[in-house]
Amino acid sequence: MSEIFKRLTEAILEGDVETAENLSKEAIKLGLDPLEVIEKSVVKGVSIVGEKFEKGEAFLPELIMAGNAAQACVNILKEEIKKRGKRIKSLGRVVIGTVQGDIHDIGKNIVAALLVSNGFEVYDLGVDVPPEAFIKKIKEVNADVVGLSALVSTTLLSQEKTIKAIEKAGLRGKVKVIIGGAPVTEEWAKSIGADAYATDAMEGVRKIKKLLGIE
Amino acid sequence: MGEIKSVKVTRPWEPLTRNEVYDVHLTSLEILEKIGVMFSDENALKIFSEGGAEVQNGIVKIPEHLVKECIKKAPERVTLCGRNSRYDIKLQDKNTYFTACSEATYVVDLEKDELRLATKKDLSDLSRLADALEYYSTMLPSVVPQDVPKTLWIQHAVEAILNSTEKHVFFVCPTGTEAARDTIKLAAAVVGDEETLRKKPIITGGAFFSSPLRMWAEASGPLIEYAKFGIPLNLGNNLMMGATCPITLAGALAQGNAEILSGVVLAELVNPGTPILYNVDPFSMDMRTTNIAICAPEKGLCNAALAQIARYYGFPNVVDGFSPDSKLNDTQAGYEKAVSGLSSAISGANLIMGAGLLAYGDYACFKSFVIDNEMLGYIHRVIRGIEVNEETLAFDVIAKVGHKGNFLSQRHTLTYLKKEHFIPELTDRYRTEIWRSKGSKSIVERAREKAMEILKSHYPEPLEKDVQQKLREIVKEAERRILKNS
Numbered sequence: 273m274s275e276i277f278k279r280l281t282e283a284i285l286e287g288d289v290e291t292a293e294n295l296s297k298e299a300i301k302l303g304l305d306p307l308e309v310i311e312k313s314v315v316k317g318v319s320i321v322g323e324k325f326e327k328g329e330a331f332l333p334e335l336i337m338a339g340n341a342a343q344a345c346v347n348i349l350k351e352e353i354k355k356r357g358k359r360i361k362s363l364g365r366v367v368i369g370t371v372q373g374d375i376h377d378i379g380k381n382i383v384a385a386l387l388v389s390n391g392f393e394v395y396d397l398g399v400d401v402p403p404e405a406f407i408k409k410i411k412e413v414n415a416d417v418v419g420l421s422a423l424v425s426t427t428l429l430s431q432e433k434t435i436k437a438i439e440k441a442g443l444r445g446k447v448k449v450i451i452g453g454a455p456v457t458e459e460w461a462k463s464i465g466a467d468a469y470a471t472d473a474m475e476g477v478r479k480i481k482k483l484l485g486i487e
Numbered sequence: 488m489g490e491i492k493s494v495k496v497t498r499p500w501e502p503l504t505r506n507e508v509y510d511v512h513l514t515s516l517e518i519l520e521k522i523g524v525m526f527s528d529e530n531a532l533k534i535f536s537e538g539g540a541e542v543q544n545g546i547v548k549i550p551e552h553l554v555k556e557c558i559k560k561a562p563e564r565v566t567l568c569g570r571n572s573r574y575d576i577k578l579q580d581k582n583t584y585f586t587a588c589s590e591a592t593y594v595v596d597l598e599k600d601e602l603r604l605a606t607k608k609d610l611s612d613l614s615r616l617a618d619a620l621e622y623y624s625t626m627l628p629s630v631v632p633q634d635v636p637k638t639l640w641i642q643h644a645v646e647a648i649l650n651s652t653e654k655h656v657f658f659v660c661p662t663g664t665e666a667a668r669d670t671i672k673l674a675a676a677v678v679g680d681e682e683t684l685r686k687k688p689i690i691t692g693g694a695f696f697s698s699p700l701r702m703w704a705e706a707s708g709p710l711i712e713y714a715k716f717g718i719p720l721n722l723g724n725n726l727m728m729g730a731t732c733p734i735t736l737a738g739a740l741a742q743g744n745a746e747i748l749s750g751v752v753l754a755e756l757v758n759p760g761t762p763i764l765y766n767v768d769p770f771s772m773d774m775r776t777t778n779i780a781i782c783a784p785e786k787g788l789c790n791a792a793l794a795q796i797a798r799y800y801g802f803p804n805v806v807d808g809f810s811p812d813s814k815l816n817d818t819q820a821g822y823e824k825a826v827s828g829l830s831s832a833i834s835g836a837n838l839i840m841g842a843g844l845l846a847y848g849d850y851a852c853f854k855s856f857v858i859d860n861e862m863l864g865y866i867h868r869v870i871r872g873i874e875v876n877e878e879t880l881a882f883d884v885i886a887k888v889g890h891k892g893n894f895l896s897q898r899h900t901l902t903y904l905k906k907e908h909f910i911p912e913l914t915d916r917y918r919t920e921i922w923r924s925k926g927s928k929s930i931v932e933r934a935r936e937k938a939m940e941i942l943k944s945h946y947p948e949p950l951e952k953d954v955q956q957k958l959r960e961i962v963k964e965a966e967r968r969i970l971k972n973s
Contacts, residue, residue, distance in 0.1 A: 287896075287898070287901075331901070331904055332895060333895050333896070333897075333900040333901040333904060334901060336895040336896045337896055337898070337901065340896050377893075378893050378895075381893060381895070382895070385895075471918065471920075472918050472921075474921070475918070475920065475921075
């Protein structure tokens with residue numbers, strides 16, 4: 273049993289999606305507890321890469337690839353967890369997306385990958401996401417945090433629009449809002465009522481942790 | 488610590504046309520034949536005369552055929568050996584390596600950040616830095632220790648360096664025959680005996696012309712001594728343009744080349760096959776201050792031309808490349824070093840000196856040693872060029888990513904990241920806030936920390952106790968002999 277955990281951790285470290293998926297399926301077949309699989313091998317793998325990245329010993333592509341492999345495992349194990357009537361333990365649930373009118377996704381993707389490697393459950397809505405889609409997902413997964421990304425100055429207004437819609441939907445007390453993107457400033461974040469802002473991915477993760485009182 | 492970083496420059500920058508190189512060559516031949524070079528040493532004059540040169544009143548005029556014969560005798564490939572063979576470097580063709588610069592009087596104290604006279608311990612510490620840093624291919628007497636008798640400084644310097652690095656000890660430029668012999672003794676003690684030293688030269692001897700067109704006995708003595716012994720010989724000069732050679736760059740090249748060629752003739756007459764490192768060193772003079780300007784834009788330009796000329800003859804070459812005129816590790820030092828260093832490197836010069844010094848070579852600086860290693864990483868990356876093949880053109884990866892997604896999650900990205908992109912160690916690339924949270928440090932402060940860390944932890948493989956003892960004895964013996972006579 274410990275052998276398969278070890279191999280799965282290695283597949284995550286290698287960013288080998290295919291092997292990671294196969295091993296996840298094998299674990300289910302063997303009747304292993306999917307939560308234990310996630311905790312003992314998937315989370316372990318991404319944390320190792322995450323720590324290395326923080327120390328400057330691993331590079332972004334390694335982190336993203338490990339994140340992708342981890343996500344692939346979770347997607348497979350999720351069903352089994354549901355069947356057993358359990359829930360994935362995580363640092364928190366984060367809904368993330370690039371706001372309506374903006375199609376830039378590289379920054380948002382990096383933040384999502386970093387969140388995964390830090391142990392968050394991430395729901396990535398992609399790009400050009402209308403306010404309603406954010407709201408729907410926040411409700412569905414009972415999100416702790418929503419992250420609104422924008423790269424272009426003109427689409428910053430969509431961040432404001434989305435926050436207003438979240439307020440209107442009565443979710444403002446339940447979900448913390450963080451905005452991100454190169455043109456974002458502290459002043460802008462304050463003026464539109466965001467709880468936090470970040471201008472790079474590492475900072476984003478740190479601020480989300482702070483919002484949730486972690487560390 | 489890792490291997491020495493070197494690179495072969497595939498398409499060198501050549502500021503001269505083939506005809507212009509030829510014109511320099513012809514002018515040098517004419518200088519040698521009609522004007523001649525002055526040698527003060529009777530022994531040198533005798534060798535020239537017996538070899539077929541015309542000698543009159545200390546002036547040696549060398550016919551074209553003799554110059555050409557001697558050029559042919561010098562090898563096109565010279566290997567400089569480290570006492571650890573993994574540090575051997577091959578100077579040939581367009582292989583490019585970097586190294587420190589030589590003979591500063593002062594040192595910038597690492598802890599107090601003050602200028603003070605350099606000591607023998609400084610030279611040991613600087614050598615340990617060069618031993619640890621991957622772009623230093625060799626170490627040389629970066630400082631002249633001021634706490635040892637002046638007439639014995641080279642013996643002390645060589646002892647200090649041999650004890651503090653496993654890399655080759657380059658450009659040992661003693662005054663007088665006796666001192667040259669002592670340096671050979673020291674190196675031989677390290678490798679075992681003189682016979683082994685001939686096969687595994689862990690030091691390079693040096694001899695300088697005193698331009699214009701002169702070499703004193705203090706320099707030709709060592710030249711003859713090293714040539715007799717058969718270890719690599721770095722033949723150099725100091726051409727102050729407008730003072731010790733013509734103000735024009737072409738004139739400096741022609742005269743400088745003629746001087747070195749006369750040295751080649753002497754060395755090859757003494758011992759055919761003596762390995763020559765061709766080191767013409769023209770620099771500007773600031774005519775407003777009377778001071779030298781060793782890192783003017785003309786420096787790198789001349790160096791590139793000299794690499795061309797050396798290749799024309801087939802000599803491995805050395806250029807004094809990028810020691811800044813600035814007194815501080817400031818923006819001036821930055822652009823001086825970058826412009827001169829890069830222009831020298833893209834020319835395919837074999838060994839580029841200059842790292843670790845400030846103030847036209849007057850101060851050695853621990854922080855500069857570390858900063859320059861980082862800068863050489865940048866330069867090294869530039870001259871390494873662009874690899875073009877099916878894998879690097881990456882059509883398949885472009886097709887795979889298409890119009891969605893990104894390249895971060897492609898294995899191709901990870902595979903080629905380190906191969907294609909230089910990853911700096913000291914250069915700041917943080918976002919402002921992170922940089923502030925780390926103390927808002929400049930490169931100079933970061934370099935100081937790294938230098939301290941290396942000096943605290945890095946020690947090369949020590950020489951055997953009895954070898955250390957032998958080196959001590961050779962220096963002591965030289966001290967007794969030389970101080971008694973003076």
